Amino acid sequence: MKIGFAGAGYIINIHAKAAKNNGLELAAVAEKFADKAEPFAKKFRIKRQYETVEQMLVAGGVDALVIGTPNFLHASQAIAALEAGVHVMVEKPMAMNAVEAERMLAASQKSGAKLMVAHCWRFDDEVNWLKAQTQKLGKIIRTKGYGVHTNWGPGSWFIQKALAGGGAMADMGIHALDTARYLLGDPQPVRVYAKIGTFYKDFDVDDTGVILVEWDNGATSYIESGWWQPYSDGPEAGTQLYGEKGFGQLFPTRLLLPNPEAERVNEIKSGFKFPRKEHCPQSMYDAQIAYFIECIRENKTPIPGGLEGLANMKVVDAAYESSRSGKAVDIK
Ligand SMILES: NC(=O)c1ccc[n+]([C@@H]2O[C@H](COP(=O)([O-])OP(=O)(O)OC[C@H]3O[C@@H](n4cnc5c(N)ncnc54)[C@H](O)[C@@H]3O)[C@@H](O)[C@H]2O)c1
Numbered sequence: 001m002k003i004g005f006a007g008a009g010y011i012i013n014i015h016a017k018a019a020k021n022n023g024l025e026l027a028a029v030a031e032k033f034a035d036k037a038e039p040f041a042k043k044f045r046i047k048r049q050y051e052t053v054e055q056m057l058v059a060g061g062v063d064a065l066v067i068g069t070p071n072f073l074h075a076s077q078a079i080a081a082l083e084a085g086v087h088v089m090v091e092k093p094m095a096m097n098a099v100e101a102e103r104m105l106a107a108s109q110k111s112g113a114k115l116m117v118a119h120c121w122r123f124d125d126e127v128n129w130l131k132a133q134t135q136k137l138g139k140i141i142r143t144k145g146y147g148v149h150t151n152w153g154p155g156s157w158f159i160q161k162a163l164a165g166g167g168a169m170a171d172m173g174i175h176a177l178d179t180a181r182y183l184l185g186d187p188q189p190v191r192v193y194a195k196i197g198t199f200y201k202d203f204d205v206d207d208t209g210v211i212l213v214e215w216d217n218g219a220t221s222y223i224e225s226g227w228w229q230p231y232s233d234g235p236e237a238g239t240q241l242y243g244e245k246g247f248g249q250l251f252p253t254r255l256l257l258p259n260p261e262a263e264r265v266n267e268i269k270s271g272f273k274f275p276r277k278e279h280c281p282q283s284m285y286d287a288q289i290a291y292f293i294e295c296i297r298e299n300k301t302p303i304p305g306g307l308e309g310l311a312n313m314k315v316v317d318a319a320y321e322s323s324r325s326g327k328a329v330d331i332k
Contacts, residue, residue: 001293002027004062004086006053006077008040011091012068015118016044018285019066022293030056030077053077057084064114064296066289067091070157071165075100078115082107087114089292089302093174093316094309096165101313105306116292116302117309119178120280121237123287126253129270130241131183133255136268137243140184143221144242145176146234153227159203167205169196170316172236173225177213178304178312179237179250180221186303187215189311193328194319200228211319235279251276 003019005012008031019026028048031037037049050056053065057080064087067077075095078088082104094117095101108115121127134140149172157163158171181187196209209225224232234240234251241248246257252274257266295302318329 001025001296002061002063004028004030004056004065005040005046006030006065006067006073007069008036009068012066013040013043014282014285015066015068015089015289016040016046017282018289020044021282021286022290024289024293027062028056028059054080057081057086062086064089064292070163071096071170072163075104078104079107082111082113082115085111085113087116087292087296089116089118089289090309091118092120092178092309092312093165093170094306094313098310098313098317101306101310105310108306114292114295114302115306116295117304117306118288119175119182119304119308119312120284120288121175121179122182122304123291124237124284126250126270126272127179127182127237129272130239130248130250130253133248133268134183134185134241134243136246136255136257137241137248138245140219140241140243142219142242143180143184143239144233145180145221145223145237145239146232147172147174147176147236148224148226148229148232148234150229150232153201153207159201159205161204164205166316166320167198167203168207168227169194169209169211169225169319172227173209173211173223173319174312174316175237176223176225176239177211177221177315178308179239180213180223181215181308181311182304183239183241184215184217184219184221186308186311187217187219189315189318189331190214190216191328191330192315192318192322194322196225196319196323209319209323211315211322213315235275
């Protein structure tokens with residue numbers, strides 16, 4: 001399996017290490033800036049370098065492409081690859097908006113090439129421990145989740161609307177959103193209310209957000225997004241589940257199950273240490289790319305794929321619209 005990479009920045013270094021850890025062939029990189037491309041190619045012994053994904057595709061010799069470029073490039077790079085029959089794993093947010101996401105999904109459905117969206121928390125051991133326990137909670141009524149950077153935020157293209165699409169909501173809130181949706185069993189969003197704004201820095205994307213999502217299974221998710229926030233109740237993707245029969249939580253990861261007869265609350269510990277040594281461990285990304293390759297080899301539709309990425313983009317679009325209009329937005 002020959003893997004190509006779009007971009008040579010922070011996350012692509014992690015994906016390249018994951019590809020190496022999985023014994024894949026790191027075949028080529030498409031990166032606009034030579035000062036980024038060269039050290040990356042040297043570090044991972046990648047022989048072929050291109051300025052654009054289109055040049056890489058013309059040259060051929062790549063079975064799958066991992067896209068870790070600024071968000072404005074995701075749709076065009078993914079569609080070019082999918083149309084050339086090259087499988088794609090694209091970083092979150094999948095695109096600038098749901099319209100682009102729909103075009104990516106259509107390109108994958110037309111060519112048959114796989115499209116996976118790198119919603120990485122679905123590959124985390126603690127997230128999957130909690131997911132395996134959710135039936136003990138009964139019906140989940142509401143969730144609370146966090147996609148917040150405290151006393152820190154990114155710079156560069158992340159803080160330019162034309163290149164990023166959105167700010168902390170699209171960048172970090174989406175981790176909390178996708179984690180809540182995954183734990184709820186991937187319901188469809190039906191309505192969103194949000195207040196999103198820029199209060200901590202001077203740029204044209206948001207640094208603070210509170211959103212409420214109503215799902216078609218009756219559950220409601222409350223999500224906080226932010227960069228440069230003075231505090232957060234939980235780390236990235238930290239999620240709480242309030243079920244009819246009990247409470248479940250990520251980071252620290254555990255269940256609290258009331259036992260009214262004994263007048264006590266039973267704690268079921270996951271055994272994972274909190275805080276974690278590394279909050280975003282390499283093992284999560286190793287498992288993620290291993291699943292992408294498994295989907296290609298076994299001809300399975302990846303989950304999270306285009307449909308999951310699109311559901312998230314619809315919520316992100318609706319959240320920005322709701323915040324602008326001051327009204328709840330129905331999602332069709
Ligand atoms: N899942 C995660 O844990 C996670 C973490 C960080 C970033 N991300 C996502 O990954 C993507 C990249 O983020 P990053 O932090 O690696 O950013 P980055 O700025 O470190 O890397 C982006 C790379 O794209 C390159 N680039 C810029 N313009 C280009 C162009 N026109 N053509 C080709 N390459 C170009 C840059 O030179 C850089 O090497 C974003 O979508 C981000 O949301 C995901």
